Amino acid sequence: xxxxxxxxxxxxxxxxxxxEEELTKLLKTKSKPVMYIGTAITNQPxxxxxxxxxxxxxxxxxxxxxxxxxxxxxxxxDNTPWPVLEKRYVYYxxxxxxxxxxxxxxxxxxxxxxxxxxxxxxxxxxDVLKFSTFVTVEDCRKAASEVVKLGxxxxxxxxxxxxxxxxxxxxxxxxxxxxxxxxxxxxxxxRENLPKLRYKPRxxxxxxxxxxxxxxxxxxxxxxxxxxxLDDEEEVKRKVLExxxxxxxxxxxxxxxxxxxxxxxxxxxxxxxxxxxxxKKYGGDTKYKNYEDLxxxxxxNKIHPLDLKKSLAREINLLLKPFRDKRENLxxxxxDAYSS
Numbered sequence: 001x002x003x004x005x006x007x008x009x010x011x012x013x014x015x016x017x018x019x020e021e022e023l024t025k026l027l028k029t030k031s032k033p034v035m036y037i038g039t040a041i042t043n044q045p046x047x048x049x050x051x052x053x054x055x056x057x058x059x060x061x062x063x064x065x066x067x068x069x070x071x072x073x074x075x076x077x078d079n080t081p082w083p084v085l086e087k088r089y090v091y092y093x094x095x096x097x098x099x100x101x102x103x104x105x106x107x108x109x110x111x112x113x114x115x116x117x118x119x120x121x122x123x124x125x126x127d128v129l130k131f132s133t134f135v136t137v138e139d140c141r142k143a144a145s146e147v148v149k150l151g152x153x154x155x156x157x158x159x160x161x162x163x164x165x166x167x168x169x170x171x172x173x174x175x176x177x178x179x180x181x182x183x184x185x186x187x188x189x190x191r192e193n194l195p196k197l198r199y200k201p202r203x204x205x206x207x208x209x210x211x212x213x214x215x216x217x218x219x220x221x222x223x224x225x226x227x228x229x230l231d232d233e234e235e236v237k238r239k240v241l242e243x244x245x246x247x248x249x250x251x252x253x254x255x256x257x258x259x260x261x262x263x264x265x266x267x268x269x270x271x272x273x274x275x276x277x278x279x280k281k282y283g284g285d286t287k288y289k290n291y292e293d294l295x296x297x298x299x300x301n302k303i304h305p306l307d308l309k310k311s312l313a314r315e316i317n318l319l320l321k322p323f324r325d326k327r328e329n330l331x332x333x334x335x336d337a338y339s340s
Contacts, residue, residue, distance in 0.1 A: 003027055006062040010205070013055065013261050015181045018191065018204040026175055026203060027062075035059050035176040035205075038069035038115075038168060041088040042080050044338060045095050046226040047316065048210060050103065050262045053096065055178060055207055057105035064109070067172055068096065071115040074164065077157040078148050087337040089114060094333055095229050098322045103266060118171050119164060127170075127197060131163045134196045135189075143189035146182045166190035169202045176203040210261055213243035215252035225254075230330055233317050240313040245305040250295060255305070255312055263315050264291040277314070278307040 001009075006027055017023055026033050037052055039045075056066050070092050072085045080088060093112055100107050118124060143162035144150060150158045165186050169177050177187060187204035194201055212225030227239050245255045259274070267274050273287040274294065282304065288294045297303045323330060 001062065009058050009062050012058065013051075013207055013265065014205055015208045016184070016206045018187065022203045023176070023205070030175065032063055032065055032109075033175040034065040034067065034173060035178055036067040036069055036113075036168070036172050036174045037178045038071045038074065038165060039092065039096075040071045040078050040080075041075035041085065041092045042078055044228060044334060045092060045099075046228055047258070047262075047319075048212070048226065049096065049099055049229075050319065051207060051210060052178070052180070053099045054103055054262060054265055056110070057100070057103055059178070060105055060107070060109055064176075066110045067113050067174065068110065069113050069115055069168060069172065070096075071165075071168075073115045073119050074161060077161045077164070084337055085116075087333070091330075091333045091337040094326075094330060095323070098229075098326070102319050102322045104270070113172065115168075119168075124167065124171055127167050128160070128163055130197055131167060131193065132160075135163070135193055139189065139193075143185045145185065147186060162186045162189050166194055170194065170197075170199045174202060176205060178205045178207075180209050181206045182209055208257075208261070210257040211252050211254035213239055213254050215244040215254060227316060229320065229323050230327060230334060231320070232324075232327075236316050236320070237310075237313045240309050240316065241306070243309060245309060247305050248299050248301050250299060255308055256295060256298065258316075259294065259308075259312060260291045262319075263312070264288075264294075266319075274311070274315075276303065276307060276311050278304070278310075282307065 003024075007024060010023065011017065011020075037056060056068065059066050070089055072089050075088060076082055076085055096112075100110065137159060140159035140162055141150065141154065144158050148158040148161050166189060169190055177190070179187060184206055187206070191201040191204060213227070214225045216225060227236055231239070240255070243255050245253055250256055264274060266272075268290070273289050276286045276288065276294070278284065278286075283302070294303070298308065
């Protein structure tokens with residue numbers, strides 16, 4: 001894979017890169033760059049996690065070493081009860097491994113890292129204190145505002161969160177950090193402040209936040225907006241059929257968004273087509289090689305929302321097969337991690 005092919009693969013489905021010039025230079029000068037994405041172990045992972053796992057797959061294919069930070073201490077800073085941190089870590093690792101299995105990516109250069117394994121070391125803690133002398137309370141509040149549940153009376157923990165996330169870039173030894181566009185303020189915060197500790201700024205890459213089933217952001221705290229990884233086939237069908245999917249409209253359409261960023265990306269990589277199944281009197285089954293043709297037919301009302309939903313439910317159930325095979329064990333891990 002040449003430079004341009006690597007660059008296009010990394011850029012696909014992204015919303016912003018800070019900066020593309022730095023990314024290009026990185027690809028030119030380093031044979032195996034290192035990137036990471038961090039996920040705080042808070043609420044239960046759901047199908048939107050497929051989006052970032054697939055972006056990690058792009059990095060793997062482009063020759064990167066990929067580190068997935070399972071941020072247990074960040075979870076505690078964002079209100080996860082301390083006694084369940086280890087149980088949630090175990091659950092997160094189990095389900096994220098299965099997502100990578102479901103999308104069929106070679107994980108030879110993928111590494112899972114537990115946050116507390118390096119974040120409680122002496123040098124890291126000293127750097128947290130040093131960092132805190134260079135930034136204001138308002139800097140931290142602004143950086144964390146779209147990621148941490150701060151509330152009207154924010155806890156100090158939420159203000160420490162962006163400091164630690166910034167330092168993770170240095171202590172994980174990475175060249176690039178990847179996150180959703182909701183992480184932008186923290187990623188910029190890291191670039192602006194790491195040099196104050198004489199650490200280099202990293203490339204920051206962001207993907208869109210896709211709408212959930214209700215038309216708003218897919219959220220673990222809103223059961224109506226998401227499909228859980230452990231939902232059975234009938235539950236998946238029910239949720240998708242009840243999803244907000246206004247005829248002819250793309251905006252706030254979680255059904256189309258999941259098709260675009262997940263299903264069609266998988267189909268393209270596997271050289272497969274997406275089959276829209278429908279009754280012959282409504283046009284019969286139709287196969288799509290790319291998302292753009294599907295969207296065009298949808299906005300011109302050649303596709304009915306119900307047919308789109310039924311076909312998406314089928315694809316999601318295929319994706320979740322690895323979870324069904326281990327469902328009983330995963331349900332036990334989830335119960336241990338999330339029971340009240």
